[in-house]
Amino acid sequence: MLNQFLRSVVEAGHDWLQRDKPQARDIQTLCSDLMQVKGEATIAALAHDIVSAYYALDAAALDAWFDYLLTECDLNPDQVIDAAQAYKESRAPDSLRMLMQAAEAARQNLFRRINQAQGGTAMLVDMRAKLLAHLKARPEWMCIDLDLRHLLSSWFNRGFLSIRRIDWQTSASILEKIMQYESVHKMHGWDDLRRRLADDRRCYAFFHPALPHEPLIFVEVALVHGLAGSVDNILSKAAEITPPDQRDTAIFYSINDCQAGLRGISFGDFLIKKVVSELQSEATGIVAFSTLSPLPGFRKWIAQECAIKDGDNLADAQREVLLRLETCTSFDDLEPYGPFLKALCAHYLLEVQEDGKPVDPVARFHLRNGAELNRINWFGDRSDNGFNQSFGLLVNYVYDVSSIEKNHEDYVHHGRIAVSDSVRKLQTTLAGALPETMPKTPREKAEE
Known part of the structure; x- marks a missing residue:
C-alpha cells in the first residue's frame, strides 16, 4: 500500500513537470530544480528521476556531477562570516538560525530531498562508496563526503x-x-x-x-x-x-x-x-x-621494520630475524621462529602505536570496545591469507561482561590497554626469544 501511494505521488508530480518542463533534463538540471521546488509531489517526482539518472551515469558524467555538487552546491563563505559576526554581536535566536543555515552547504538539503525517493537512501550509500574510491585522486571532493557522512551518520544511528x-x-x-x-x-x-x-x-x-x-x-x-x-x-x-x-x-x-x-x-x-x-x-x-581475530597489519609492520636500517623499535639482532622471516614461504619454514614471533606480536600490539593507540586496526577496535587482549595463538589461521597477513597468528580479545565498561573508559581516557598476564609476559620475553641458532632460509637450504 505504501509503495502504491508513493507511486501515485510521483506520478502526480510527473504530470505537473510535464506541463511545466516537458524537455529531457540531465542530472545537474534535475538537482537544480529539486532544490527550488516546494510541492511534495514535485519533490518526490524529481527525486525519483535523480535516482534513475544517477544509475545511468557513466564515469565521465559521474565526475561531472561530483564537480557540480562541489562548486554549485557549496556554502557561501562570506555569508557564513557575516552570519557568525551577527550572532557574535547579538546572540539572538534568529541570528543563530541564520548562522546554522549559512553554515550548511546546499547539497545537504539536496541529499535530504533525494533521500525521500524510493531507493534514495541506497543511491546515496552507493554514491558515497564511489566518492570514497576517488578521493585520493580528487581530494577536493572531501567536502562532499563530509556532508554525506554527516547525514548518513544521523540516518543510520543505532x-x-x-x-x-x-x-x-x-x-x-x-x-x-x-x-x-x-x-x-x-x-x-x-x-x-x-x-x-x-x-x-x-x-x-x-x-x-x-x-x-x-x-x-x-x-x-x-x-x-x-x-x-x-x-x-x-x-x-x-x-x-x-x-x-x-x-x-x-x-x-x-x-x-x-x-x-x-x-x-x-x-x-x-x-x-x-x-x-x-x-x-x-x-x-x-x-x-x-x-578469534586476525592481525591485518602485522606483516606490513614487519616489512616496514625490515626496511629501516637504524630504527628504535628493535635491536639489530631482532631485525636480522625479521629479514629471515620475510624469506619464509611456508608454515614449516616458520616453526623455529615460534617463541620469537609470539613475543614480537605482543610487542606489536602493546607498543607499536599511532596517536597513543595501537596501530593495528582490529586491536584498536576491540580494545576501545572494552575487550581484553587475552591470548596470542600460534598458527591459529593456516590459510594463505593467514600466512600473508600475520604468519598465521590470531588473537583472542575477551569480552568480560563485568569489566567491559571499565576497560573502555580506561582505554578512551587514559590509553590503558586491558591485557592478560600471559600476553604481558610474552612482551617482556622478546629480547630473549631469539632462536638459539639462526635457522637457515629456504634459499640457504636449497643451496646446500
Missing part, C-alpha cells in the same frame, strides 16, 4: 537499526549476500555457509528500514567448549557439532562490514554487545565471550 539472526530459513537473496560480503574467512559455496549456520553456530546482522534486504554488518559466532585458538576447526565443513551441554564460550570469529558507502560509520561495537545480550537471553549456557 536507534534505527534492527538485529536479525541469519539462519537457513533466511531468504536466499540475503544468504547470497552474506557469502558475497564475507571478507575475513571467504566462503566457498553453500556447504560452507550451511556449516556456519549449524546448530552450534550463530550469525547476526544489522539491517536498516530503508535497506531491508541489505545487511549493513554481520558477525559469525561459534559456540564451543573453552577458548578456541584455531579458526581451522571452526571453518572446517567436517567439524563435528559441539553438543549443547558442552558449549560454554561464544567465539566471534568473523565481523564484516557490508556497505562501502557507510565506511567510517561504526556499527561493530554495538553489534557485538547486542549479540552478547542475545546469546545471554537464549539461555544457551554461554558464560564467556571472545573473538
Whole structure:
C-alpha cells in the first residue's frame, strides 16, 4: 500500500513537470530544480528521476556531477562570516538560525530531498562508496563526503537499526549476500555457509528500514567448549557439532562490514554487545565471550621494520630475524621462529602505536570496545591469507561482561590497554626469544 501511494505521488508530480518542463533534463538540471521546488509531489517526482539518472551515469558524467555538487552546491563563505559576526554581536535566536543555515552547504538539503525517493537512501550509500574510491585522486571532493557522512551518520544511528539472526530459513537473496560480503574467512559455496549456520553456530546482522534486504554488518559466532585458538576447526565443513551441554564460550570469529558507502560509520561495537545480550537471553549456557581475530597489519609492520636500517623499535639482532622471516614461504619454514614471533606480536600490539593507540586496526577496535587482549595463538589461521597477513597468528580479545565498561573508559581516557598476564609476559620475553641458532632460509637450504 505504501509503495502504491508513493507511486501515485510521483506520478502526480510527473504530470505537473510535464506541463511545466516537458524537455529531457540531465542530472545537474534535475538537482537544480529539486532544490527550488516546494510541492511534495514535485519533490518526490524529481527525486525519483535523480535516482534513475544517477544509475545511468557513466564515469565521465559521474565526475561531472561530483564537480557540480562541489562548486554549485557549496556554502557561501562570506555569508557564513557575516552570519557568525551577527550572532557574535547579538546572540539572538534568529541570528543563530541564520548562522546554522549559512553554515550548511546546499547539497545537504539536496541529499535530504533525494533521500525521500524510493531507493534514495541506497543511491546515496552507493554514491558515497564511489566518492570514497576517488578521493585520493580528487581530494577536493572531501567536502562532499563530509556532508554525506554527516547525514548518513544521523540516518543510520543505532536507534534505527534492527538485529536479525541469519539462519537457513533466511531468504536466499540475503544468504547470497552474506557469502558475497564475507571478507575475513571467504566462503566457498553453500556447504560452507550451511556449516556456519549449524546448530552450534550463530550469525547476526544489522539491517536498516530503508535497506531491508541489505545487511549493513554481520558477525559469525561459534559456540564451543573453552577458548578456541584455531579458526581451522571452526571453518572446517567436517567439524563435528559441539553438543549443547558442552558449549560454554561464544567465539566471534568473523565481523564484516557490508556497505562501502557507510565506511567510517561504526556499527561493530554495538553489534557485538547486542549479540552478547542475545546469546545471554537464549539461555544457551554461554558464560564467556571472545573473538578469534586476525592481525591485518602485522606483516606490513614487519616489512616496514625490515626496511629501516637504524630504527628504535628493535635491536639489530631482532631485525636480522625479521629479514629471515620475510624469506619464509611456508608454515614449516616458520616453526623455529615460534617463541620469537609470539613475543614480537605482543610487542606489536602493546607498543607499536599511532596517536597513543595501537596501530593495528582490529586491536584498536576491540580494545576501545572494552575487550581484553587475552591470548596470542600460534598458527591459529593456516590459510594463505593467514600466512600473508600475520604468519598465521590470531588473537583472542575477551569480552568480560563485568569489566567491559571499565576497560573502555580506561582505554578512551587514559590509553590503558586491558591485557592478560600471559600476553604481558610474552612482551617482556622478546629480547630473549631469539632462536638459539639462526635457522637457515629456504634459499640457504636449497643451496646446500
